[in-house]
Amino acid sequence: MSSARINGERLQRRIAALAEVGAIDGGGCARLALSDADRAGRDLVCGWMRELGLAVTVDAIGNVVGLRAGRVDGPAVMTGSHIDTVRTGGRFDGNYGVLAGLEVVAALNEGGLSTEHPLAVAFFTNEEGARFAPDMLGSLVYTGGLALDAALATTGIDGASVGAELARIGYAGPAPVPAAAPRAFVELHVEQGPVLDREGLDIGVVESVQGISWTEIEIRGTSNHAGTTPMALRRDAGWAAGSIINFVRELAQELGGDQVATVGRIEFFPNLVNVVPNRAVLTVDLRNTDEERLRIAEARLAAHLDALRDAEKVEISTRKLARFAPVRFDPAMCDRIETHARALGLATRRMPSGAGHDAQMLAAVCPTAMIFVPSVDGISHNVREYTHARHIEAGAQVLLAVLTELAGGTQPAGEHP
Amino acid sequence: MSSARINGERLQRRIAALAEVGAIDGGGCARLALSDADRAGRDLVCGWMRELGLAVTVDAIGNVVGLRAGRVDGPAVMTGSHIDTVRTGGRFDGNYGVLAGLEVVAALNEGGLSTEHPLAVAFFTNEEGARFAPDMLGSLVYTGGLALDAALATTGIDGASVGAELARIGYAGPAPVPAAAPRAFVELHVEQGPVLDREGLDIGVVESVQGISWTEIEIRGTSNHAGTTPMALRRDAGWAAGSIINFVRELAQELGGDQVATVGRIEFFPNLVNVVPNRAVLTVDLRNTDEERLRIAEARLAAHLDALRDAEKVEISTRKLARFAPVRFDPAMCDRIETHARALGLATRRMPSGAGHDAQMLAAVCPTAMIFVPSVDGISHNVREYTHARHIEAGAQVLLAVLTELAGGTQPAGEHP
Numbered sequence: 063m064s065s066a067r068i069n070g071e072r073l074q075r076r077i078a079a080l081a082e083v084g085a086i087d088g089g090g091c092a093r094l095a096l097s098d099a100d101r102a103g104r105d106l107v108c109g110w111m112r113e114l115g116l117a118v119t120v121d122a123i124g125n126v127v128g129l130r131a132g133r134v135d136g137p138a139v140m141t142g143s144h145i146d147t148v149r150t151g152g153r154f155d156g157n158y159g160v161l162a163g164l165e166v167v168a169a170l171n172e173g174g175l176s177t178e179h180p181l182a183v184a185f186f187t188n189e190e191g192a193r194f195a196p197d198m199l200g201s202l203v204y205t206g207g208l209a210l211d212a213a214l215a216t217t218g219i220d221g222a223s224v225g226a227e228l229a230r231i232g233y234a235g236p237a238p239v240p241a242a243a244p245r246a247f248v249e250l251h252v253e254q255g256p257v258l259d260r261e262g263l264d265i266g267v268v269e270s271v272q273g274i275s276w277t278e279i280e281i282r283g284t285s286n287h288a289g290t291t292p293m294a295l296r297r298d299a300g301w302a303a304g305s306i307i308n309f310v311r312e313l314a315q316e317l318g319g320d321q322v323a324t325v326g327r328i329e330f331f332p333n334l335v336n337v338v339p340n341r342a343v344l345t346v347d348l349r350n351t352d353e354e355r356l357r358i359a360e361a362r363l364a365a366h367l368d369a370l371r372d373a374e375k376v377e378i379s380t381r382k383l384a385r386f387a388p389v390r391f392d393p394a395m396c397d398r399i400e401t402h403a404r405a406l407g408l409a410t411r412r413m414p415s416g417a418g419h420d421a422q423m424l425a426a427v428c429p430t431a432m433i434f435v436p437s438v439d440g441i442s443h444n445v446r447e448y449t450h451a452r453h454i455e456a457g458a459q460v461l462l463a464v465l466t467e468l469a470g471g472t473q474p475a476g477e478h479p
Numbered sequence: 480m481s482s483a484r485i486n487g488e489r490l491q492r493r494i495a496a497l498a499e500v501g502a503i504d505g506g507g508c509a510r511l512a513l514s515d516a517d518r519a520g521r522d523l524v525c526g527w528m529r530e531l532g533l534a535v536t537v538d539a540i541g542n543v544v545g546l547r548a549g550r551v552d553g554p555a556v557m558t559g560s561h562i563d564t565v566r567t568g569g570r571f572d573g574n575y576g577v578l579a580g581l582e583v584v585a586a587l588n589e590g591g592l593s594t595e596h597p598l599a600v601a602f603f604t605n606e607e608g609a610r611f612a613p614d615m616l617g618s619l620v621y622t623g624g625l626a627l628d629a630a631l632a633t634t635g636i637d638g639a640s641v642g643a644e645l646a647r648i649g650y651a652g653p654a655p656v657p658a659a660a661p662r663a664f665v666e667l668h669v670e671q672g673p674v675l676d677r678e679g680l681d682i683g684v685v686e687s688v689q690g691i692s693w694t695e696i697e698i699r700g701t702s703n704h705a706g707t708t709p710m711a712l713r714r715d716a717g718w719a720a721g722s723i724i725n726f727v728r729e730l731a732q733e734l735g736g737d738q739v740a741t742v743g744r745i746e747f748f749p750n751l752v753n754v755v756p757n758r759a760v761l762t763v764d765l766r767n768t769d770e771e772r773l774r775i776a777e778a779r780l781a782a783h784l785d786a787l788r789d790a791e792k793v794e795i796s797t798r799k800l801a802r803f804a805p806v807r808f809d810p811a812m813c814d815r816i817e818t819h820a821r822a823l824g825l826a827t828r829r830m831p832s833g834a835g836h837d838a839q840m841l842a843a844v845c846p847t848a849m850i851f852v853p854s855v856d857g858i859s860h861n862v863r864e865y866t867h868a869r870h871i872e873a874g875a876q877v878l879l880a881v882l883t884e885l886a887g888g889t890q891p892a893g894e895h896p
Contacts, residue, residue, distance in 0.1 A: 149749040150702055150757075192751045255707030272706055276752055285567055287859040288741035288764045289689060290672030290833030293731045295857070300742050301728050307721025314710045324705035325717050327750045330743070332566040334609045335693055335762040335800065337743050337860045340567070345752040347705045383752065416707030440712070442704040443754045 066169035066472065068462055070455030073165040077454070080106060080145065080161065081153035090445025091153055095146040095188035095199075095218075096124070096227035103145050104233060107160060107185065114167045116183065120235025122210055123203040124187040124228045127237070130167055132180040132469060137428075139177075139468040140244035141166070141461060142184030143251055143420060144200070148192040152252075152447025154437075154454075159250040160185045162458040166465055170472065178470025179245055186420045187228075193218040195276060196384030201423035206240035246395065246468045247430040249421035250461045252449050256440025257413060264408040264456050266434030267400045270390045271415045271422040272320070272349040273356045276383035279306060279367065283376040285332060285340030297375045300330050300339035305374075309366045310346055317359055321350050322416065345383065351414045353387050389422040395431035402463040403433075408456055417442075433460050483586035483889065485879055487872030490582040494871070497523060497562065497578065498570035507862025508570055512563040512605035512616075512635075513541070513644035520562050521650060524577060524602065531584045533600065537652025539627055540620040541604040541645045544654075547584055549597040549886060554845075556594075556885040557661035558583070558878060559601030560668055560837060561617070565609040569669075569864025571854075571871075576667040577602045579875040583882055587889065595887025596662055603837045604645075610635040612693060613801030618840035623657035663812065663885045664847040666838035667878045669866050673857025674830060681825040681873050683851030684817045687807045688832045688839040689737070689766040690773045693800035696723060696784065700793040702749060702757030714792045717747050717756035722791075726783045727763055734776055738767050739833065762800065768831045770804050806839040812848035819880040820850075825873055834859075850877050 083106060084091045084099030093099040108126060111118050116128030129138060143159030163183035170177070186204065191197025194216050202208045214225030228234040253259070258266050283297035310323040324347040331341040346363060350356035367378050396412070403410045415422075415432065424430045435457040438448045466472050500523060501508045501516030510516040525543060528535050533545030546555060560576030580600035587594070603621065608614025611633050619625045631642030645651040670676070675683050700714035727740040741764040748758040763780060767773035784795050813829070820827045832839075832849065841847045852874040855865045883889050 148751055148754055150754065191753060195752070197753065253707065254704045256709075256712065274706065278752075284858070285861045286857070287671045287834055288743055289691065289739060289766045289835065290670070290859060291739070291857065292673075292737075293728070293739060295673065298728075298741075300745065301724055304721045304724025304728075304742065307718055308725050311710070311715075311718050311721075320709075322706060322708070322710060324715075324753070324755055325721065326705055326747065326752050326754050326756060328717065328745060328747050329750075330745050333744045333746075334565055334860075335612070335695075335743050336608060336614065336741070336764055337565055337567065338741055339743060340861070347753055349706045417704055418706065440703070440708060441701070442707060443751075444702045444757070 066173040066175055066462060068165055068169055068455055068458045070451060072168065073161060073454060073458055074451060076110065076161045076164065077153055077157060080157050086445060088445030089153065091147045091151045092149050093147045094149060094193040095190065096224065096231055100146050101231035107145060110164055114164060114171060116167065119237045120233055121237035121239050121241060122235060123200050123213055123239055124233040124235065125184060125200045125204050127182050127184045130181040132177050134178055136179060137242060137245040138180035138182035139465055140182040140184055140247045141249065141465055142186065143249050144189030145185045146188055146190050148190050148443045150443065150445060152442060152444060154252045154447055154449050155254060155442055156189055158252055158454065162250050162461050165458050166462045169462060174475050175472040176475040177466060177472055181465060181469055182244065189420055191384060194224055198418055198420055198423055201420035203239050204241050205423045205427045207423060207426065210239055243427040245428065247421060247424035247428050248433065248461065248464050249419055250433045250457050251419060253434040253437045254417050254442035255437065258434060258436035259438055259440060261411065263411050263436065264453060265403040265410040265460055266413045267396050267410055268391060268415050268432035268434055269396050269412050270351055270388060271419060272351050273353055273388035274384055274386045274418050275348040275356060275360055277346045278381045278383050279344050279346060280379045281342045281376050283340050283374065286338045288336040288338055291338060296338055298338050299342040299376055302370050302374050302376050303328060303342035303344050305370055306344060310363065313359060313362055317355060319355065321355060321359060323348050349416065351388050386418060386422065389425050391425055391431040392429040395429050398467065399431055399433055399460065399464055403460045406459055433457055483590040483592055483879060485582055485586055485872060485875045487868060489585065490578060490871060490875055491868060493527065493578045493581065494570055494574060497574050503862060505862030506570065508564045508568045509566050510564045511566060511610040512607065513641065513648055517563050518648035524562060527581055531581060531588060533584065536654045537650055538654035538656050538658060539652060540617050540630055540656055541650040541652065542601060542617045542621050544599050544601045547598040549594050551595055553596060554660060554662040555597035555599035556882055557599040557601055557664045558666065558882055559603065560666050561606030562602050563605055563607050565607050565860045567862060568860060569862060571669045571864055571866050572671060572859055573606055575669055575871065579667050579878050582875050583879045586879060591892050592889040593892040594883060594889055598882060598886055599661065606837055608801060611641055615835055615837055615840055618837035620656050621658050622840045622844045624840060624843065627656055660844040662845065664838060664841035664845055665850065665878065665881055666836055667850045667874050668836060670851040670854045671834050671859035672854065675851060675853035676855055676857060678828065680828050680853065681870060682820040682827040682877055683830045684813050684827055685808060685832050685849035685851055686813055686829050687768055687805060688836060689768045690770055690805035691801055691803045691835050692765040692773060692777055694763045695798045695800050696761050696763060697796050698759045698793050700757050700791065703755045705753040705755055708755060713755055715755050716759040716793055719787050719791050719793050720745060720759035720761050722787055723761060730776060730779055734772060738772060738776060740765050766833065768805050803835060803839065806842050808842055808848040809846040812846050815884065816848055816850055816877065816881055820877045823876055850874055
C-alpha cells in the first residue's frame with residue numbers, strides 16, 4: 063500500500079500560518095467571505111497549492127480547486143472544505159479540511175507516489191453564511207443547486223453583493239459552474255460539537271447532516287415615548303422580538319430530540335433607551351435531522367408570528383435566508399472511512415452533523431461522506447475552538463487512506479505502464 | 480394688565496425653521512445632543528435670542544440662557560426646555576417650550592413692555608439622554624445635582640465624551656455651574672402622551688413627574704455553533720436578553736397602575752445568524768410616579784437577573800444609566816397656571832408627567848411647575864408627533880400670562896420711576 067506519511071507538524075504550521083490572516087484576540091480568525099482578509103487567506107492557500115504542484119483553477123463563484131493529475135484522466139477524487147470564517151471564528155473550522163487535503167498531497171509528493179485517478183483539493187466560497195445567505199453558497203452553485211446569476215446578485219449584511227465582492231478581491235474566475243461531478247468527495251472537519259470529545263473517541267463517521275431553516279423576521283410597530291405610553295397602547299416591535307426569542311427556546315424544548323433553535327442576530331430601531339422600538343429585525347435558525355420534524359418547527363414558528371400580529375398589533379414579514387433538507391451520505395463511503403480509521407487503531411462512532419457542510423451539496427452529485435475529529439468541549443464559532451494535535455494528525459491519516467483508496471491506490475510515480 | 484399678544488404664526492415659523500435643522504423623512508428631526516445637527520440648531524436659536532435683544536450666556540455644560548433685563552436686578556423668572564432630540568424625534572418635543580419662551584419675549588418687545596424682574600429663556604444640554612446618559616444632564620448640572628467633571632467625562636453611545644463634544648461644537652461656555660437659582664421656573668411642553676388629546680382638553684397642569692430608573696444590562700455567555708450545540712448545554716446571552724424583554728412586560732402588567740417598562744436598546748455579539756450570542760447588552764427603562772413602587776420594580780428586575788444567572792449559567796452585570804425619584808411641583812405654581820389657563824377660557828386638568836423634563840431638576844432649587852399641551856394620539860419620539868396650531872398658541876398664551884405675573888407684571892418700557 064501507500065508509503066506516504068502525514069506530517070502532523072507541517073499541517074499544524076499551515077493551520078497556524080493561515081490563522082495569522084485575519085487573526086483576532088484569543089487565537090481565532092475573522093475572515094468573512096469575500097472580505098480583504100478572505101482574499102489574503104485565499105492568496106496564501108493558492109500559493110501553497112502551486113508550491114505543491116497543483117493546477118489551480120478558480121470558478122465563476124470563486125471556488126478554488128487544486129488538481130493533482132492521476133495516471134488516467136477523468137473525474138478527480140475530491141476533498142476540501144472552506145476557509146471563510148464567522149466574525150469570531152476558530153482556526154480549525156473549514157481550514158483544517160482544506161489544509162489536511164494539502165498535507166495529503168504533500169505526503170504523496172514526498173513519497174514519490176502517483177494515484178490512478180486525479181486528486182483534487184477544493185475550498186468553496188461563503189460556506190459560513192455569516193456575510194451572505196445562504197451558507198454553503200459556493201458548493202451549492204458548484205453542484206447546480208443555485209443559478210450563478212442569483213448567487214452573484216446576493217447581498218450581504220453590509221449591503222455588498224457577492225458578484226461585486228468577488229470581482230473586487232480578484233476571485234471571479236473563468237471556470238464554469240455548475241462543474242462536472244467529482245468521482246467522489248470526502249470532507250474532513252472538526253466536529254464543532256461535544257459528542258466525540260465527551261465520549262473520548264478519535265473519529266466520527268458522519269452519516270447525515272441536519273436540515274437547516276434560516277428565517278429573517280422583520281417586525282414593525284410604533285415608536286413612542288417610553289415614559290408616557292401606557293403598556294396597553296403599545297405596538298412594541300422590541301417586545302415582539304423578545305417574545306420570538308423565548309418562543310424558539312420553548313419550541314426546541316418541546317420538540318426535543320436533536321431539534322435546535324437559535325436567535326443569533328437582532329437589531330432594534332431606533333435602538334434608544336427611552337423609545338419604544340418601531341422596528342426589529344432578527345433571525346431564527348432551526349435545525350433537525352428529520353425533515354418532517356423540521357417542518358413542524360417551521361409551522362409552529364409561523365403560528366407564533368400570527369398570534370403576535372394579533373396580540374401586539376404589529377406587522378411581521380419573513381424572509382427565508384436558507385433552507386436545506388437533511389442529507390444522508392453514501393453508506394459505502396461511510397463504511398470505507400470506518401474501516402480505514404479502525405485499521406489505524408482509532409476509536410470511531412457513526413454520527414449526524416449538526417452543522418451544515420459543503421459535503422452535503424456535493425452529496426447531490428457524487429458519492430460523499432465526512433470525517434469528524436473531536437472539538438474540545440464542543441466549542442466552535444468561537445476563538446476558543448480547539449482540537450488536540452493527535453486528532454488533527456489522525457484525521458489527516460484517515461483522509462490520506464480514504465482518498466488514495468478512492469483514487470485507485472498509489473504507485474511510485476515513475477512506474478505507470 | 481399686559482397688552483402683549485402671542486403671535487401664533489410667528490411661533491410656528493420658528494418651530495418649522497428649527498425643524499429644518501437635522502430634518503428627517505416624515506417631518507421630524509434627528510439632533511442628538513452635541514452632534515453637528517445640535518450645534519446648527521443651537522446656532523439658530525442663539526441668533527434668534529440675540530435678535531430679540533437677549534443677553535446670551537453659555538455655561539460650562541453647554542446650557543444656553545437668554546436674559547431680558549427687568550426693572551430691578553436679581554434672579555430671573557425662567558422658562559425653557561431643550562432642543563436636542565432623539566434619533567427619530569418630532570419637531571415639538573422640547574423645541575416648543577424654548578421657542579414659546581422666545582415668543583413671549585417677542586410679544587413683550589412688540590408691546591414695548593418691561594417686567595419688574597428679569598426674564599430668562601433657557602435651553603439645557605442633553606435632555607433626551609439618547610446619546611449620553613443620564614438624560615436631563617444639563618439641567619442636572621445646572622442645579623448642582625451632578626458635578627461638572629463627572630458630567631464632562633460621560634461617554635455616549637458612540638464612545639465620544641460630553642466634554643470633548645462640547646468643545647468640538649463650540650458650546651463649552653464660560654458661565655459657572657451650578658448656577659444661581661432662578662426666581663421661579665415654568666416649562667411649557669407637549670404632553671407626549673394621549674391623555675389631553677383623548678379627553679379633548681387644552682392645557683395640562685403638571686403636578687408631578689414620574690420617577691425614572693434606567694439600567695444597562697450586560698450578559699456574557701458562550702458563543703457557539705447554532706447547529707451543533709445541544710440546547711441544554713447553551714449559555715446563550717441572546718436568550719437571556721429575550722427573557723428580560725419578556726420579564727419587564729410582565730412586570731409592568733403585574734404592578735399595574737402607571738408602571739411602565741421598556742427595552743428600547745439591544746445589541747448581540749457577534750450578531751450572526753448561526754452563532755449562539757456570547758454577549759448581549761440591553762437597556763431597561765422603568766418609570767412610576769410612586770417611589771416605593773418603582774423600588775419594587777427595580778428589586779423584581781434584580782431578582783429576575785439572579786434567576787437567569789442560575790438558569791442559563793451566564794454572567795450578568797448592570798450599570799445604572801439614570802435614576803431620578805418622582806418629583807412634585809410647587810402647588811402655588813400649579814394653581815397659578817390653572818387660574819391663568821381658565822381665565823383664557825381653556826379646558827384644563829391636573830396630571831403627572833410620564834416623561835422626564837428639565838423642570839424636575841429646577842424644582843430642586845426654585846418654585847417650579849409645567850404646562851402641557853395635547854399631543855395628537857399621544858405619539859412622541861416619533862416623526863409623527865403633532866400638536867394642533869390652536870394648542871401651540873394656547874400654551875404660549877398661558878406661558879406669557881404666568882411668566883409676566885411671576886415677573887411682577889408689565890409696564891410700558893419707559894415708565895419706570
